[in-house]
Amino acid sequence: MNLTIVIGMLELGGIFAILSLGLYISYKILNLPDLTVDGSFTLGCAVSAMFTIHSMPYVGILLSFIIGALAGVMTGLLITKLNIMPLLAGILTMTGLYSINLRIMNDSPNVSLFECDSLFTSLSALEPYDKLIVIYGLVILICLFLYYFLRTQLGLALRACGDNEDMVRASSIDTDKMKILGLALANGFVAMAGAVFAQHQTFSDINNGTGMMVIGLASIIVGLTFIKSDKILFQLIGVVFGAVFYRAILTVALQMGLPTGDLKLLSAVLVVIAIASTSLKSRRKKKC
Amino acid sequence: MLEIKDLTVIFNEGTVNEKVALSHIDFTLEQGDFVTIIGSNGAGKSTLFQAISGAVNVSKGQILLNGDDLTKYPEYQRSRYIGRLFQDPLKGTAPSMTIEENLSLSSQRGKHFSLSLFSHKNKEEFRQALKQLDLGLEDRLDTKVGTLSGGQRQALTLLMATYVTPQLLLLDEHTAALDPKTAQKVLKMTSKIVHNDNITTLMITHNMEDALKYGNKTMIMKDGQIIALIDEQEKKKMSVDDLIHLYSSSTQEYNDRVLLKQ
Numbered sequence: 001m002n003l004t005i006v007i008g009m010l011e012l013g014g015i016f017a018i019l020s021l022g023l024y025i026s027y028k029i030l031n032l033p034d035l036t037v038d039g040s041f042t043l044g045c046a047v048s049a050m051f052t053i054h055s056m057p058y059v060g061i062l063l064s065f066i067i068g069a070l071a072g073v074m075t076g077l078l079i080t081k082l083n084i085m086p087l088l089a090g091i092l093t094m095t096g097l098y099s100i101n102l103r104i105m106n107d108s109p110n111v112s113l114f115e116c117d118s119l120f121t122s123l124s125a126l127e128p129y130d131k132l133i134v135i136y137g138l139v140i141l142i143c144l145f146l147y148y149f150l151r152t153q154l155g156l157a158l159r160a161c162g163d164n165e166d167m168v169r170a171s172s173i174d175t176d177k178m179k180i181l182g183l184a185l186a187n188g189f190v191a192m193a194g195a196v197f198a199q200h201q202t203f204s205d206i207n208n209g210t211g212m213m214v215i216g217l218a219s220i221i222v223g224l225t226f227i228k229s230d231k232i233l234f235q236l237i238g239v240v241f242g243a244v245f246y247r248a249i250l251t252v253a254l255q256m257g258l259p260t261g262d263l264k265l266l267s268a269v270l271v272v273i274a275i276a277s278t279s280l281k282s283r284r285k286k287k288c
Numbered sequence: 289m290l291e292i293k294d295l296t297v298i299f300n301e302g303t304v305n306e307k308v309a310l311s312h313i314d315f316t317l318e319q320g321d322f323v324t325i326i327g328s329n330g331a332g333k334s335t336l337f338q339a340i341s342g343a344v345n346v347s348k349g350q351i352l353l354n355g356d357d358l359t360k361y362p363e364y365q366r367s368r369y370i371g372r373l374f375q376d377p378l379k380g381t382a383p384s385m386t387i388e389e390n391l392s393l394s395s396q397r398g399k400h401f402s403l404s405l406f407s408h409k410n411k412e413e414f415r416q417a418l419k420q421l422d423l424g425l426e427d428r429l430d431t432k433v434g435t436l437s438g439g440q441r442q443a444l445t446l447l448m449a450t451y452v453t454p455q456l457l458l459l460d461e462h463t464a465a466l467d468p469k470t471a472q473k474v475l476k477m478t479s480k481i482v483h484n485d486n487i488t489t490l491m492i493t494h495n496m497e498d499a500l501k502y503g504n505k506t507m508i509m510k511d512g513q514i515i516a517l518i519d520e521q522e523k524k525k526m527s528v529d530d531l532i533h534l535y536s537s538s539t540q541e542y543n544d545r546v547l548l549k550q
Contacts, residue, residue: 148405149403151405151406152402152403152404152405152406153392153396153402153403153404153406154402154403155406156385156389156392156393156406157393159382159385160382160385160389160390160393163382163383163384163385164378164379164380164381164382164383166374166379166380167379167380167381167382167390167393168382168393169363169364169367170367170371170372170380170394170449171367171393171394171396171397171448172364172365172366172367172368172397172398173364173393174362174364175364230384230432
């Protein structure tokens with residue numbers, strides 16, 4: 001493997017780390033399987049692409065976070081106010097987002113950002129490390145934010161909400177608001193990952209989001225299998241590490257001649273293996 | 289002061305499955321009253337608690353706590369004034385968080401949840417409070433609650449429910465899942481906290497002795513109605529046998545526990 005491939009792998013790993021950090025909030029903290037992710041990732045791609053075309057790459061990143069958060073609020077409202085099952089609510093928002101994403105991209109299934117200025121342009125003097133610096137700078141910022149936020153009183157309430165809803169309500173906290181807040185943050189970061197992804201790949205495609213939920217889950221499960229800790233900081237690091245590690249496996253598989261189309265199957269199998277390994281371990285423990 | 293006026297709860301109203309769970313309940317409690325509630329399964333005891341705390345919708349009637357009608361508030365807002373304990377010791381605490389984090393959440397009850405960093409500034413205060421429980425929890429503030437025993441978790445829940453003194457405390461058979469020794473310990477703790485803070489309390493129990501031993505009033509429920517409310521004077525003179533006699537004659541029911549006591 002040459003340096004270009006390794007750097008490319010680390011870059012994509014970093015982008016998926018942002019996605020996984022978002023998913024960590026909904027999947028791990030709130031204990032809600034949120035399928036909105038596949039839609040909100042593309043949403044981020046689309047918003048970011050349109051702003052990049054109009055030479056506003058930074059605005060694109062920022063706005064994609066806000067619009068992604070709105071998608072999360074939508075799913076949250078479906079779950080809490082209409083009592084729709086979380087899985088179904090996510091699928092509904094994701095399905096609706098498909099049309100919205102098409103609209104954002106002017107009814108064209110893909111948008112090319114070739115030759116457009118992106119958020120990587122200003123650091124292009126540092127090539128080939130320019131993208132790495134930007135992406136990991138963002139990852140570190142998000143980790144620091146989550147590390148702070150999850151230890152505030154509000155963050156504590158959010159964590160308790162995924163742990164024992166009855167208890168949270170008994171402490172006179174509105175669990176509905178907590179869920180909506182959590183889903184908004186989660187989808188905001190997912191959309192941001194999509195936004196960076198579009199500018200990194202210099203194109204946005206309507207199908208970019210397919211399978212993102214699985215990629216995020218794989219990263220979280222793989223990461224938390226390696227780094228076992230209850231400390232939030234270590235869990236966050238674990239998630240980032242998991243995303244990079246997961247990307248590394250895919251890169252190796254591609255280098256060994258796996259057709260690109262088989263990647264999604266490999267992703268799914270990896271998640272199954274990661275989950276199986278933990279459940280088999282606990283079964284073995286029970287037998288002893 | 290708690291005033292219940294004409295409280296009616298009907299499940300599946302207007303369908304073939306209609307069930308009147310509470311029918312025209314009326315009673316008033318003074319500040320500091322500690323009422324034990326007995327009645328067979330399906331008598332409406334738990335439904336009464338759920339109606340007061342907001343977990344089920346009231347079909348008719350009012351619930352006034354210190355003059356304020358609770359029926360207009362959602363469940364989470366009512367828990368600002370109402371502390372609750374359930375039979376299931378796992379229900380009142382968050383298992384994957386530490387004792388300190390759990391206490392910190394309940395110590396914020398009714399306050400605004402801010403973005404200020406979780407700090408250990410209340411650690412000493414929590415430690416003093418845990419000491420009262422006499423379970424050795426004061427040295428285990430950083431322990432995950434999930435690793436505690438049922439009795440310890442229920443005691444902790446009691447502490448959390450009363451940490452910010454509630455105006456009303458609802459205890460739904462909170463010792464039924466514990467072993468007899470722990471159950472007595474938790475009951476004693478309950479009684480002590482209730483008296484010290486002068487909290488108006490309702491306690492459901494199936495144990496006739498406890499029903500008589502604790503509290504200053506006793507209520508017997510059947511089929512969604514209150515069929516007897518024993519006041520302080522009467523209760524003082526009563527023996528367990530008297531209560532069992534009153535219970536069986538008024539409800540015409542001889543459940544296993546009652547029979548076993550005789």
